[in-house]
Amino acid sequence: MTEPAAGGCCRCCCSFIFTLGLTSLFMWLSLRTNDPKCSVQKFYLPALNKTLNTAKNNTLIFMVRLDNSNKDKGVYYDDVNLTFYDSPNKSQPHLIGNYTIPRFYQGHQKKAKKDGHTAVNMTLVSRVVAPNGTAEFWVDLATAVRFKILWWKTKKHSLIRSGSVLVDETGAKGKKGIKLRSGAPERGNYCALVGVLVSLLVLLT
Secondary structure, eight states, X not given: OHHHHHHHHHHHHHHHHHHHHHHHHHHHHHHOOOOOEEEEEEEEOGGGOTTSSOXXXXXXXXXXXXXXXXXXXXXXXXXXXXXXXXXXXXXXXXXXXXXXXXXEEEOTTOEEEEEEEEEOOHHHHHHTOOTTSOEEEEEEEEEEEEEEETTEEOOOEEEEEEEEXXXXXXXXXXXXXXXXBOSSOOHHHHHHHHHHHHHHHHHHO
């Protein structure tokens, strides 16, 4: 008479563990976030355009794009600070200019194109121009973001991206956007690993 009760208890326990594991997995999937993707879409220095007589023009014209790939999570950005250097050699960088994009909110699966212009140090810029008219620069992007999940917001965490930009004899980069990357692992991949480990632990308990 005791065996059926034990078997029923075991099935009930296994069912509870399985349900708990699925619940944990679904919660992890709903709370998991992916950092925005950042890229330089436009980078133009009129002074380096050999077809124009604008050598005294010290303006840098640019556009960056921030992509929120999260399907159901918005992103709150703090001020986005852009810093421009005269060389991709980070051991001896020389600041040539900077710009700040005011803080803003971005809806889920939205793309934000932010353009601007700033004065740069042309003395430093001219030093890195090659004989064929090409030059390579370095762009740093730094901000802090919070994610909006349903009715609440996550804590802030820093978002720092950087990359090199090559311009030709017209003073402009190519048509293809240049992705800005992080030296640290992507948070999405890290969260995915943690979530899988937690789910397995629950199922095996």
